[in-house]
Amino acid sequence: MIRRMLFSLALIGAIQPVPGASAQAVPTPREHFGFDLGEHRRLADWNQLTAWYEKLAAASPRVKVDTIGTTTLGRPFVMLTITSAANHARLAELRGIQLRLADPRRVTGGAELERLLDAGRTVVLITHGIHATEVGGAQTAARLAWKLASSDDPRIREILDNVILLDIPSLNPDGTQWVNEWYNRWVGTGYEGTAPPWLYQFYVGHDNNRDWYAFTQKETVATVTGAHNAWHPQIVHDIHQMGGNGARIFFPPYIDPVEPNVDPAIVAALNQLGSYMAADLTARGRAGAVINAIYDGWTPARAYQHYHGGVRILSETASARIATPVDVPASAIGGGRAYDAATASWNYPLPWTGGAWGLPDIVDYMEDGALALLANAAKNRRFWLENFYRINERAVKGWSAWPAAWVLPAAQANRVGLSYVLRILTLGDVEVQRVSAPFAAAGRSVAPGDYLIRMRQPYASFAQTLLEVQKYPDLREYPGGPPRRPYDVTAHTLPLLMNVEAFPLPELPAGVVLSDRIPVQDVAFELPAALRSRDAPRIGHYKGWQESMESGWTRWTLDRHGLAYDTLADLRIRAGNLRRNYDVILLQSQSPASIRDGNREGSLPVEYTGGIGDPGVAALREFVEQGGRLVAIEEATEFAIETFSLGVTDATAGLRPQDFYIPGSIVRLDLDASAPLAHSLGAAASAWFGTASRAFDLRDPGIRIVARYGPDNPLLSGWLLGPEKIAGRPALIEARVGQGSIVLFGFQPDYRSQTVATWPLLFNALTVPRRR
Ligand SMILES: [Zn+2]
Numbered sequence: 001m002i003r004r005m006l007f008s009l010a011l012i013g014a015i016q017p018v019p020g021a022s023a024q025a026v027p028t029p030r031e032h033f034g035f036d037l038g039e040h041r042r043l044a045d046w047n048q049l050t051a052w053y054e055k056l057a058a059a060s061p062r063v064k065v066d067t068i069g070t071t072t073l074g075r076p077f078v079m080l081t082i083t084s085a086a087n088h089a090r091l092a093e094l095r096g097i098q099l100r101l102a103d104p105r106r107v108t109g110g111a112e113l114e115r116l117l118d119a120g121r122t123v124v125l126i127t128h129g130i131h132a133t134e135v136g137g138a139q140t141a142a143r144l145a146w147k148l149a150s151s152d153d154p155r156i157r158e159i160l161d162n163v164i165l166l167d168i169p170s171l172n173p174d175g176t177q178w179v180n181e182w183y184n185r186w187v188g189t190g191y192e193g194t195a196p197p198w199l200y201q202f203y204v205g206h207d208n209n210r211d212w213y214a215f216t217q218k219e220t221v222a223t224v225t226g227a228h229n230a231w232h233p234q235i236v237h238d239i240h241q242m243g244g245n246g247a248r249i250f251f252p253p254y255i256d257p258v259e260p261n262v263d264p265a266i267v268a269a270l271n272q273l274g275s276y277m278a279a280d281l282t283a284r285g286r287a288g289a290v291i292n293a294i295y296d297g298w299t300p301a302r303a304y305q306h307y308h309g310g311v312r313i314l315s316e317t318a319s320a321r322i323a324t325p326v327d328v329p330a331s332a333i334g335g336g337r338a339y340d341a342a343t344a345s346w347n348y349p350l351p352w353t354g355g356a357w358g359l360p361d362i363v364d365y366m367e368d369g370a371l372a373l374l375a376n377a378a379k380n381r382r383f384w385l386e387n388f389y390r391i392n393e394r395a396v397k398g399w400s401a402w403p404a405a406w407v408l409p410a411a412q413a414n415r416v417g418l419s420y421v422l423r424i425l426t427l428g429d430v431e432v433q434r435v436s437a438p439f440a441a442a443g444r445s446v447a448p449g450d451y452l453i454r455m456r457q458p459y460a461s462f463a464q465t466l467l468e469v470q471k472y473p474d475l476r477e478y479p480g481g482p483p484r485r486p487y488d489v490t491a492h493t494l495p496l497l498m499n500v501e502a503f504p505l506p507e508l509p510a511g512v513v514l515s516d517r518i519p520v521q522d523v524a525f526e527l528p529a530a531l532r533s534r535d536a537p538r539i540g541h542y543k544g545w546q547e548s549m550e551s552g553w554t555r556w557t558l559d560r561h562g563l564a565y566d567t568l569a570d571l572r573i574r575a576g577n578l579r580r581n582y583d584v585i586l587l588q589s590q591s592p593a594s595i596r597d598g599n600r601e602g603s604l605p606v607e608y609t610g611g612i613g614d615p616g617v618a619a620l621r622e623f624v625e626q627g628g629r630l631v632a633i634e635e636a637t638e639f640a641i642e643t644f645s646l647g648v649t650d651a652t653a654g655l656r657p658q659d660f661y662i663p664g665s666i667v668r669l670d671l672d673a674s675a676p677l678a679h680s681l682g683a684a685a686s687a688w689f690g691t692a693s694r695a696f697d698l699r700d701p702g703i704r705i706v707a708r709y710g711p712d713n714p715l716l717s718g719w720l721l722g723p724e725k726i727a728g729r730p731a732l733i734e735a736r737v738g739q740g741s742i743v744l745f746g747f748q749p750d751y752r753s754q755t756v757a758t759w760p761l762l763f764n765a766l767t768v769p770r771r772r
Helices: 006-014 029-033 046-059 085-089 091-102 110-119 136-150 154-162 173-186 205-210 218-231 264-283 359-379 381-397 415-427 460-467 549-561 570-575 592-597 613-625 635-643 756-766
Strands: 063-070 076-082 122-128 163-168 235-242 249-251 255-258 289-291 311-318 326-328 355-357 405-408 439-441 444-446 451-454 503-505 539-542 566-568 584-587 629-633 648-650 665-671 684-689 696-698 704-709 715-717 730-737 740-745
Touching (some): 046 063, 046 136, 076 218, 136 235, 218 415, 264 381, 444 503, 635 740, 740 756
Parallel strands (some): 235 311, 539 566
Antiparallel strands (some): 063 076, 249 311, 405 451, 405 503
16 A cells, blocks of 8 residues: 555656646646545545646646655655746746845845845745645645646736745645545445544654654655755745634734744734735635634744744644534534634634535635735735845844854764754754864853854754743733643753753854854664663553554654564553563553543444453553563553552642643753663753653652652743642652563653653663563
């Protein structure tokens, strides 16, 4: 299923229209797919879609297709370039103009700037389908490309003349294929409209849209190198779907907070663009467009472009049941953050009043949104180019809030973390240089070979936000009330996540000699010797039909390190005799009910229902009694505590959010350096505390405390209300049971595969003697 189709597309990049040459007539969607795109219960899959893009490129001088990477499972990752035939004929020249505007240091004066602003085109990147069950995006891409390829409507011509559209028709082709195959398999049965019971990006599922600074997944890297860094678009539009009982479509402005390193001109420009899109849809009578609600502008994990000179427009269209229509009663409509979907308001002036909703509506709304965005980009071409240049000019001059430079000493014990930070910065197009001769500044000595980032460069904001400590504002629903929840996490300080020393220099002394910028770096993944040896423990990693994203991230981390392990499905756990094959079993964060019961009977085809059940619980008990080790993380600690009746409780359970709240922040850990689990670490470390993390209270004095949260206020970066609820409490513990042991992680040692600082704790926990 996975690899069968696409080798014919390896040559896709060679298919280039000759401008002005007579093209074949552009086919219609119905001719190619056998149906119109955006019909109820009809989904084109990725095989059909890639063939469609080949056809469009062959037939239209406006469309070019390139393969800019390969997906996790080996499919081609494609990008369309769509513009007028005349622009295609001088595409290299137009890209050259764009790259000069992206770096004002290369523009020699006002006359040249005027020439560039006159001659350039607005560069727009539209991306679809990152979340594969949000199926409208990939279908919309196919219809939008066809309209742009074939229409001679004056509105389309204006877009083609003024805009270079880079279109990634699926950011997740593996998922697009899976979900569409699954849907087509079950349509017409009782399971119609269900989602496949596995992560729809092979490793990280929905978190593939939280990877825009760590760049772990192949699809992210292909997009960043093949689209973002190759073109530096002024506008990025990422097309999503949301729940079905509120607004029909969301556009920015985002709600507060906006991360403080995002240039104000980016924020203002995206506010007008999103508002324009909502106005355009409302003018066409499309009810239910909301702005300035639900989504905030804090984390760079979703917004690469906000640190690279451009705006990121998120759109979210209401969902149906995959491609199956739904009927929403008026009484079900309501709620929403910063608006009420049942009531008209300034940011939601034309409420949607309920009724039928399905894929045709989804594709129409998405397509209208994309065309409104492109029309704005075309009509305001000169504004977008000049705004882009001014943003980059301010970065090159340096902000007063930024230091003159950041230094990462080359001589650090933690090679993995240093290489990881350097990879992120260099892939993010930050200029990193090496120091040629020693110097001293601000009381610090800088040695030859140290890495230095001058904060007078186009993408300095990307470096600043990732190197500095986050101070998330204390936002409440009302004074003294519960916290206003951020849309995602609140911290992304790489030196803390990755245990790397980095320091700012307020000023850079004259005469400092630096190398040229270094190329993109690789991460020096390193497995501890004990896990590499022939005596390495036999590791099982649990993966049921409700696999958590945390589990998926850990599969990625283990695979990337080349660690051998078995994936244990429910059936294998239920079969018992685990000790015969395994020395250690890992349960990533997952609730006890989900581990035990899995998917409810009748909710999915029977082979995807159920969890480990009572036989599996008994088998895990036996495994530990017989000398195995069970490692449980975050929510799964509850499963271990219940199953083994450990004298442990979750100290954070049942607290009101106004008393304790930590939505994804970095905290200090104090370690018992004499514990084998803390091997190779010092007395303190920084750790990830997310919404599923916890602190422990112990009733059993026999349980060994390996790490506690720091005293007083353990917060290092992000946001934490009620620090006293976790301060000094056990964070990582080990209990002896029978001949075996149980290790409980209250924090997440492998947060989105970024927590190099706590990877040693995870690897140590997996290191037990191999049974002979
Ligand atoms: Zn989404």
